[in-house]
Amino acid sequence: MNAQAWDMLEAAGAAKIEHPGGTLAAHLGRTSDLLAAWGARPALVSAGLCHAFYGTDGFAVALLGLGRRDELVEAIGAEAEALVYFYASCDRGASYSQLADSEGVFVDRFTGTHLRPGLPARRDFAELTAANELDLATVSPDFHARHGSGLHALFARWRPLLSSAARAHCDNVLGAAPTGP
Template identity: 75%
Template structure:
C-alpha cells in the first residue's frame, strides 16, 4: 500500500478503537479483528485502496445484519476525515442496504436497491453494485471461514447468492468463495 493508505489505515484503526470495536464480540474474535480481516481480504483480491478502507470500516453505521453502530450517521464527517470521501461513501452505501429487498436483484442492471435508512429505492450503477458485491463477499466469506457454525448454517445460501452475483465479483473473490464454500453442486 502507498504511504497515504497506511496513514488512512492508521486513522481508521484509531477511530475504530475509540468507538470500542475491539471490545465487541464477533465471529472469529472481536469486531475489530473481523474488520481488519475483511480489509486484508479485499487487499489480497487486488481491490483499490478506497474499497479496502471501506472493508476495514464497513460496520461503522451498523448493517442490516449487524445492528451495532460504532458511529451515528450524523457524524459521517469524522469517518470521511479518517478514510476519505470515496471510502466513506462506500461504507454508507453498504450500511444502507435493506438486504431482503436488495440482494435478489443486485446483479440485474435495473435491479432495485432499497436504502434501509430512508426506505427509498435507488438504482446503483454497475461500479457501485460491483463494490457492494465484493465487500459483501469479503464480509460473509470471512465469517464463514472463521466460524464452522456459520458456514454450516449459511454456506449453501451464500454460495447461491454469490453464484447469482458472479458477474459482479472479481476472479479472486469468486475463487475465494469457492474455496470457502465449495464448488456448486458438490459437498463442501
C-alpha cells in the same frame, strides 16, 4: 492500513465487541486484508475496514452515528466513506435478490429510498459483501454451517459482479459454483 480509522475503531470499542470468529475489530481487519489480497483499490480496502461503522442490516451495532459521517470522511476519504454508507444502508431482504440485475432496485434502509445503482457500485457492494461473509464462513464453523449454502447460492447469482479473485475465494470456501445452464 489506515491508522486514523484504526484509532476510530479503538475509540468506539470495536476490539471489545464480540463477533463471529473473535471481535468486531479483528473481523474488520480481516475483511480489509481480504479485499487487499484480492487486489481491490485502496478506497474499497478502507471501506472493508470500516464497513460496520454505521451498523448493517445483519449487525445492528453502530460504532458511529450517521450524523457524524464527516468524521469517517476525514479518516478514510469521501469515496471510501460513500462505500461504507452504501454497504450499511442496504436493506438486504429487498436488495440482495436484485443486485445482479442492472434494473434491480436497491433499498436504502436508513431513508427508504429506492435506487438503481450502476454497475461499479453494484460490483463494489458485491465484493465487500463477499469479503465480509467469506471471512465469517472461514473463521466460524458454526456460521459456515448455518449460512454457507445460502451464501453459496447468493454468490453464484452475483458471480458476474465479483472479481476473479473473489470468485475463486468463494469457490474455495463455499464450494465450486455450478457451471452450465
